[in-house]
Amino acid sequence: MTAAWTPVALARDLPRLGVMPVCVDGIDVALWRSASGRLAAWADRCPHRGMRLSHGFVRGEALSCIYHGWSYGASGSCLRIPAHPDLEPPEAIRVPVHRATENNGVIWVALGDQDNTPPALTGLVPLRSVTVQARAEVIRSASGLAIGADGIARGHLASIAVAVLMQALPEGATVLHVLAEPADPAALIAASRAVEALRRAAESKGAA
Ligand code: FES
Incomplete structure (x- = not known):
């Protein structure tokens, strides 16, 4: 079932604190890696005003939008709105999250729910x-x-x-x-x- 998973990058091309745009089945995805090495693949669109999140920056375990600085945590939920530092962001402000994994040095992304895994490429x-x-x-x-x-x-x-x-x-x-x-x-x-x-x-x- 390789059709469900798309290879999007070599793992070495996405270092910690890195973010890059990739395309999966015509859908724009922001691929990023946190300070701890956690991989994430999100819709490449900020819930605020639609700026590409792949233009943003990673701090610790969060990805921040380059435009107004809204930051989003591992689950895609909004953690902080700089213009309103005392506001706890509503739960509804959330970036759609896709499945991402890596094996044999390749990063794969799947849109939607998949309970399978990418193909093994052992020995390569x-x-x-x-x-x-x-x-x-x-x-x-x-x-x-x-x-x-x-x-x-x-x-x-x-x-x-x-x-x-x-x-x-x-x-x-x-x-x-x-x-x-x-x-x-x-x-x-x-x-x-x-x-x-x-x-x-x-x-x-x-x-x-
Ligand atoms: S468009 Fe992303 S914070 Fe405003």
């Missing part, structure tokens, strides 16, 4: 993420990689075993999150260059 390590200006089917065709029952493209790039996770973006672009078998640095660099060559091939094929 994160290699790189790259944005390709082409749709997933064009990339699959250009790569020659086999698509498994879990929807993940697997095969070899530069003689290194890889798994390629695809995240669709609006307007036909796709982010590839690539994992590879552990190997020496030179082999991993070669695999990384092969990913870049795949990007170019897919983009030229998509433009043809």
Whole structure:
């Protein structure tokens, strides 16, 4: 059931106190990590006046909006409104929260309730993420990689075993999150260059 979970980033690309925008099934999501390392994926829209929360900043275990500074805690509920420091924010002021998890160095997000888990990618390590200006089917065709029952493209790039996770973006672009078998640095660099060559091939094929 990989369709329920979308790979959105490599875990190393989201450090503690970091926040970044990601896209899941066309929905904007603010992905962030607290000081303690807790991962969260929220609707990328402040309940106050709609500013993107991915433009905000993390302090401790809370995410604050860049516009008027409203801050939100782990459950998505509003903790503080700076313009009214003595006011206890109403419970109704709350950011919609999505499910987020990480395994094998990949961050996954699911919209709605899911009781399943993302696919296991044991024995592989994160290699790189790259944005390709082409749709997933064009990339699959250009790569020659086999698509498994879990929807993940697997095969070899530069003689290194890889798994390629695809995240669709609006307007036909796709982010590839690539994992590879552990190997020496030179082999991993070669695999990384092969990913870049795949990007170019897919983009030229998509433009043809
Ligand atoms: S829009 Fe976010 S605090 Fe005002």
